[in-house]
Amino acid sequence: MGKAFDITLVGEFLPQLVQYLGVTLQILAVSTVFGIVIGIAAAIPRLFRIPILSQLVVVYVSFIRGTPILIQLFLIFYGVPALFLLFDIDLTRMDPLYFVMITYSLSNGAVFSEIFRGAIQAIDYGQTEAAYSVGMSDSQTFFRIIIPQAIGIAFPNMANCIISSLKDTSLAFTIGVMDMVGRGETLIASTAHALEVYISLSIIYYIVVLVLEKLFRLFEKRVNRYKPDVVSSA
Amino acid sequence: MIYLQGIKKSFRNQEVLKGINLTIEKGKVVTILGPSGSGKSTLLRCINFLEKPDEGVVQIGDVRVVAEKANKKDIMALRKQSAMVFQHYNLFAHKTVLENVMEGLIVAKKMKKAEARQRSEQVLERVGLSDKLNYFPSQLSGGQQQRVGIARALALNPEVILFDEPTSALDPELVGEVLAVIKDIAKEGITMLIVTHEMQFAREVSDQVLFMDGGVIVEKGSPMEIFTNPREERTRKFLKRISGGLPVHWIQKTAY
Amino acid sequence: MTIDIPFMWTAFKEIIKALPVTMMLTLIPLFVGFFIGIVVALIRVYKVKGLLAIANGYVSFLRGTPIIMHVMLIYFGFPLLIDAVAAKLGISVQTQLIPISTFVLTALSLSAGAYLSEVIRSGILSIPKGQVEAAYSVGMNTFQTMVRIILPQALAQSIPNFTNIFVGFLHTSSIAFLVSQKELTGAANIVASTNLKFLEAYIAAGIIYWLVTILVEGLSSLVEKRATSYMRGGVR
Ligand SMILES: Nc1ncnc2c1ncn2[C@@H]1O[C@H](COP(=O)(O)OP(=O)(O)OP(=O)(O)O)[C@@H](O)[C@H]1O
Ligand SMILES: [Mg+2]
Numbered sequence: 001m002g003k004a005f006d007i008t009l010v011g012e013f014l015p016q017l018v019q020y021l022g023v024t025l026q027i028l029a030v031s032t033v034f035g036i037v038i039g040i041a042a043a044i045p046r047l048f049r050i051p052i053l054s055q056l057v058v059v060y061v062s063f064i065r066g067t068p069i070l071i072q073l074f075l076i077f078y079g080v081p082a083l084f085l086l087f088d089i090d091l092t093r094m095d096p097l098y099f100v101m102i103t104y105s106l107s108n109g110a111v112f113s114e115i116f117r118g119a120i121q122a123i124d125y126g127q128t129e130a131a132y133s134v135g136m137s138d139s140q141t142f143f144r145i146i147i148p149q150a151i152g153i154a155f156p157n158m159a160n161c162i163i164s165s166l167k168d169t170s171l172a173f174t175i176g177v178m179d180m181v182g183r184g185e186t187l188i189a190s191t192a193h194a195l196e197v198y199i200s201l202s203i204i205y206y207i208v209v210l211v212l213e214k215l216f217r218l219f220e221k222r223v224n225r226y227k228p229d230v231v232s233s234a
Numbered sequence: 235m236i237y238l239q240g241i242k243k244s245f246r247n248q249e250v251l252k253g254i255n256l257t258i259e260k261g262k263v264v265t266i267l268g269p270s271g272s273g274k275s276t277l278l279r280c281i282n283f284l285e286k287p288d289e290g291v292v293q294i295g296d297v298r299v300v301a302e303k304a305n306k307k308d309i310m311a312l313r314k315q316s317a318m319v320f321q322h323y324n325l326f327a328h329k330t331v332l333e334n335v336m337e338g339l340i341v342a343k344k345m346k347k348a349e350a351r352q353r354s355e356q357v358l359e360r361v362g363l364s365d366k367l368n369y370f371p372s373q374l375s376g377g378q379q380q381r382v383g384i385a386r387a388l389a390l391n392p393e394v395i396l397f398d399e400p401t402s403a404l405d406p407e408l409v410g411e412v413l414a415v416i417k418d419i420a421k422e423g424i425t426m427l428i429v430t431h432e433m434q435f436a437r438e439v440s441d442q443v444l445f446m447d448g449g450v451i452v453e454k455g456s457p458m459e460i461f462t463n464p465r466e467e468r469t470r471k472f473l474k475r476i477s478g479g480l481p482v483h484w485i486q487k488t489a490y
Numbered sequence: 491m492t493i494d495i496p497f498m499w500t501a502f503k504e505i506i507k508a509l510p511v512t513m514m515l516t517l518i519p520l521f522v523g524f525f526i527g528i529v530v531a532l533i534r535v536y537k538v539k540g541l542l543a544i545a546n547g548y549v550s551f552l553r554g555t556p557i558i559m560h561v562m563l564i565y566f567g568f569p570l571l572i573d574a575v576a577a578k579l580g581i582s583v584q585t586q587l588i589p590i591s592t593f594v595l596t597a598l599s600l601s602a603g604a605y606l607s608e609v610i611r612s613g614i615l616s617i618p619k620g621q622v623e624a625a626y627s628v629g630m631n632t633f634q635t636m637v638r639i640i641l642p643q644a645l646a647q648s649i650p651n652f653t654n655i656f657v658g659f660l661h662t663s664s665i666a667f668l669v670s671q672k673e674l675t676g677a678a679n680i681v682a683s684t685n686l687k688f689l690e691a692y693i694a695a696g697i698i699y700w701l702v703t704i705l706v707e708g709l710s711s712l713v714e715k716r717a718t719s720y721m722r723g724g725v726r
Contacts, residue, residue: 005570066700068661070675071692078688082493126324129284133318134338134390137310144341149328170556171665181558195566202559209554226328226370 009196010203013187017200021208023179027097027169031104032162038105039112046117057113064110069103069168076103077175100172104165111161119154120146152224159216163209170205180204235260236394236425241280241290241301243273250276251287252449258394258442261423265436267460268446269472274429277446278396281427282316283309295393314342317387321399323379325371331358331382332367335389343390357389358382361415377408381415388419397428413439433476437461445469494690501681502694508677509698515663515673518595520656523602530607532636535614545607552604557597558665564597565590565669594666602659609651613644646717653710657703664699674698 042060045053064072077099081091123146131141173182184197191197236258243251250273258264266274279285281292286309287301294315299308317338326334335354339345345353358364361381371379380400387395400416401409413435420426420439430436436443436457443460445453445468453466464470532538533545552560569585576583617640625635645652667676674695682691 062704063696063700065657066703067696068664068675068699070661070664070667071678071696071699074688074692075696078692082689124324124327126320126322127326130318130320130324130326130386131337132284132313133282133316133320133396134386135310135314135342136338138306140341144337145326145328152328167556170558174668195563195570198559198562198566202555202563205556205559206551206554210550213554226330227372 005195006193007196009191009193010200013184013193013197013200014203016187017180017183017197017204020178020180020183021204023097023177024166024169024172024208027100027104027172027177027179028162028166030101031108031165034101034105035108035112035165038109039116042109042113043116043120046113047120061110061114064107065114069107070171070174072107073100073103073171073175076106096172096175096177099175100169100177104168107168108161108165112158115154115157115161116150119150119157122153123149152227155220155223156216159213159220162216163212166208166212167205170201235293235295236281236427237291237293237298238281239291241277241287241292243276243280243285243287250449251280254290254451256444256451258425258427260393260425262441263420263426263428263439264442264444265428265430265440266444266446267430267433267436267472267476268444268452272446273449274446275398278318278398278427278429281394281396282313282318284318315393316396317390317392317394318396318398319380319383319387319400321403323371323376323383323403325379325382325386327371330368330370331363331374334371334382335386338386338390354385354389357385360388360419361385362411375408376404377411380404380412384412384415384419388424392424394425394427397426397430399429399431402431431476433461433473445472447472493693494687497685497687498690498694501678501685501687501691502697504681505674505677505691505695506698508672508674509702511671511676512660512663512673512702515591515594515598515666515671516656516660519598519602520606520659522595522599523604523606526599526603527606527610528641530603531610531614534607534611549604549607552601553608557601557662558668560597560601561594561665561669564600565593568593568596590669591666591671594669594671598659598662598666601662602655605655605658606652609648609655610644613648613651614640616647617643646714646720649710649714649717653707653714656706656710660702660706661699 042057044050045057077096080099080102081094084091127145127149128141131145136144169179170181172179173185176182180201184201187197188194236256238254238256241251241254242249254277266277268274276285280287280290281294283292283299283304286304290301292299292301292312294312297308297311297315299312326337329337332351332354335358336347336350339350339353340347343350355364355367358367361384363378363381363385366374366378366382371382374382380403384395384400397416401412404412409432413432416426416428417435417439428436428439438457440457442454443457444451445460445464445466447468453460453464453469455465459465460469461473464473530545530549533541534549538545569588572583572585572588621639621643622635625639630638663673664675666673667679670676672680678691678695681694682688685691
């Protein structure tokens with residue numbers, strides 16, 4: 001195991017690792033945006049009880065929630081190229097970053113779809129009736145009355161999901177992505193100071209999580225300003 | 235004018251409305267009394283198709299909808315003829331008091347924003363809430379919320395306003411302020427159909443009183459007739475119970 | 491490349507042998523973490539002077555960093571710490587003889603403690619004040635009120651959250667393979683690379699995790715029905 005512990009190395013490693021924070025945030029941003037798109041698409045069949053599609057969504061959500069992200073990562077990493085090979089397309093040289101983005105988008109999509117569905121179902125049916133009573137159509141009711149309130153309910157859960165997916169990105173290095181942890185691994189290989197590298201990485205993750213939490217809380221206050229108290233329980 | 239013909243409605247195997255016929259002239263205030271579960275709410279909700287009747291005809295103003303043939307467009311048209319005040323207010327939780335009232339004007343009536351705002355402010359002044367325009371419903375008392383509910387309905391200037399027990403979720407000391415507002419607008423000549431358990435109020439405000447039981451209209455008449463001299467035994471029993479066991483002559487004494 | 495279905499079955503049978511290791515890496519941390527969680531939650535609920543800042547910092551840091559970091563920090567940090575202490579005391583400890591699983595279990599227990607303390611704390615806070623007042627009114631002291639009235643309700647109500655944490659840690663235990671533990675993912679990795687059939691091996695592993703998850707969720711909803719029967723009105 002490594003050389004003698006040297007705390008000053010943390011100061012040396014931090015700036016080198018932070019340069020790769022961009023990659024981590026890029027994975028997070030892409031997988032959040034695509035996750036929202038997938039989440040909406042997957043929530044629709046269940047909300048409107050579309051046969052077959054809704055059963056497919058149930059299986060998709062159950063599988064994602066039933067397996068570790070690490071396994072999902074490997075399945076996409078080995079599975080997607082195998083799938084494309086059937087059509088004579090060779091993806092073996094594709095940047096693993098894309099596989100990570102696909103995995104986390106699919107993973108977030110499943111979680112988001114459950115969050116969206118739950119949020120919409122949580123809205124009191126009286127809101128819909130009131131909207132009908134003033135003469136709104138179905139779509140006006142959905143977009144003007146239900147969705148704005150559902151966003152308020154969904155947001156704190158989405159924020160939690162995004163933060164845990166940030167932490168999950170720390171596993172992307174296992175398929176060879178050069179993000180912060182990937183860079184950390186190369187530092188360990190060249191310096192043999194593993195503990196100092198992991199301390200530095202932990203510090204960066206912690207700070208990013210704290211900043212995200214702060215931002216989300218501010219935003220949540222705005223979204224839910226109509227509620228009597230806006231303190232979230234998280 | 236409201237015209238109902240042969241309205242029937244069942245939930246599962248239970249027939250809740252057994253063929254309701256009713257005509258209400260324009261500008262009249264009609265209250266519906268009756269024991270719990272007699273179908274009062276269901277009748278009200280069938281009029282704006284929050285519940286779709288199984289059979290029958292609903293006509294409000296010049297929009298006439300036959301239940302069996304009703305499509306989305308008909309239902310929308312019918313709903314635009316009416317407005318509703320709910321027992322639990324059902325204010326749009328994410329919108330301010332002013333926005334709650336403006337919402338229907340902008341979306342359903344396609345009114346210009348400035349005009350909608352002006353009209354909403356007027357109506358809110360009418361119900362005594364000019365100082366609460368930018369509050370959210372969660373920041374108001376029950377009585378204030380229900381007055382917003384009334385303003386939201388009133389602003390639409392509908393053919394008829396349907397009230398479903400507008401005061402029964404309120405603390406006793408808040409009932410008065412809401413009833414006062416309803417009485418005030420009743421003078422205006424808007425057609426109103428009110429389900430209520432407030433006998434004193436029903437007597438003062440109504441042109442006509444309906445007594446419902448078991449999915450039918452058992453009896454209808456002027457408040458004087460219903461409260462002082464009900465023809466049907468069921469009506470008499472109900473009134474006796476609701477007046478807290480006081481003898482009927484007590485009601486007679488307090489009637490006009 | 492096509493998928494070799496018969497091999498998937500072979501892989502399944504081989505990988506599932508590692509299920510006990512995965513269960514151990516899941517259950518032990520949750521068990522230890524539960525006690526850490528109760529203590530930390532109580533410190534935070536009662537705002538115990540001196541300990542509150544430590545408890546808050548512990549929960550915030552562990553929930554704010556990836557669990558793999560905890561594993562790595564303990565894995566690389568603990569031996570150094572033990573060596574340093576041993577050197578001070580003048581005894582010799584052969585840290586390389588400590589099984590790696592000890593470090594993994596320590597790290598996962600600490601993480602579980604942080605997550606569980608949040609669940610327990612919000613469970614406690616969700617119990618209406620009236621319950622405390624009622625307990626005081628029949629003469630209970632603070633400790634009795636907590637143990638007899640608040641905690642039972644708080645824990646029963648938190649069962650869905652406990653299930654989420656259970657499933658979360660079942661899945662999290664997969665990272666132990668990164669420090670060469672032969673649990674489900676580790677076993678899948680071995681099967682995959684010795685036969686060069688990666689996809690089949692990971693599909694098989696995925697199915698095992700999936701089945702266990704469904705089982706756990708099913709059991710939990712049964713338990714929840716029993717434990718929260720007091721909340722349903724009417725006849726049991
Ligand atoms: N959506 C529904 N599904 C099933 N049954 C219903 C539904 N709505 C009403 N009912 C039943 O129809 C009957 C009449 O209900 P309704 O709400 O119209 O009574 P009500 O006269 O308004 O009573 P209350 O004074 O208690 O409000 C009741 O027996 C009720 O259980
Ligand atoms: Mg009713």
